[in-house]
Amino acid sequence: MATQTEPLIETPGIQDGAAVWRIARDSRVLDLNSPYSYLLWFRDFARTSAVARGERGTPVGFVTGYLRPDRPGTLVVWQVAVDGAHRGRGLAGAMLDHLAARQAARGVRYLETTVTPGNTASDRLFTVFARRHGAALERQVLFDAGLFPDGHDPEVLYRVGPLS
Template structure:
């Protein structure tokens, strides 16, 4: 079992550690370090971080509320530090974020997953099953839309309705 001291909202001073976890994942599209600082400032209420016993972030989920759909939480990135992988920490963070969101009117979760990302597919499919929610998948962005070439399509996962977790 992962020894996370706590799960809470990220703080600005967590931005650098979150950036490093994203970079070291080697699967996420890495954003600028500046964007992680902004994320920790502007979207802390819709994001979560797990802290190790030393208080440093060991995993995170960043998310935001869709402006046109305030009942929808978009999960932007999920990452777990390599030393803490394989212990269900991403699922624990997703549950915590969904429970927090449901208490504030979130009824749907959206995210995108590339076809080769089996870990994320399992994470979101098992989350939907645990919550008894439907899971719909459709291509949101075809790979050809990305300017850097060679990008896989981003498949939209729409999960809902989200209700508070039961006992």
């Protein structure tokens, strides 16, 4: 099994849904989806997602993603989170690198995600990811705040690629 400094990063399974939901909830940053949605996600989109496992094999981080139906060469990263006890070690970047390498073998050359203004951790994560992969990074508002019914901040689309 992996050590705390070297977590095992692999494809998630439905058995990881509850733990990932707790990581998302405890992040206090992510929009929390229902526990059911994480189970469905890992049933239907496991190949385009990743989980990092700690010493005991339990999830300590995750990335959820899917391939855009109208652009199958583009991986959309939905959520990235790391358990509080494992932050600051580069785990989020390692999970993104792992997932990008897995998807490159399937012809994926672009990564998209959305980041709310003021989320400096996510901005830094994807900016550094683009630099590390020698890729361009384009930003533009995808969903203006007025589209949300609950006062949500706008979501800015980050498009990274082509990945090398």
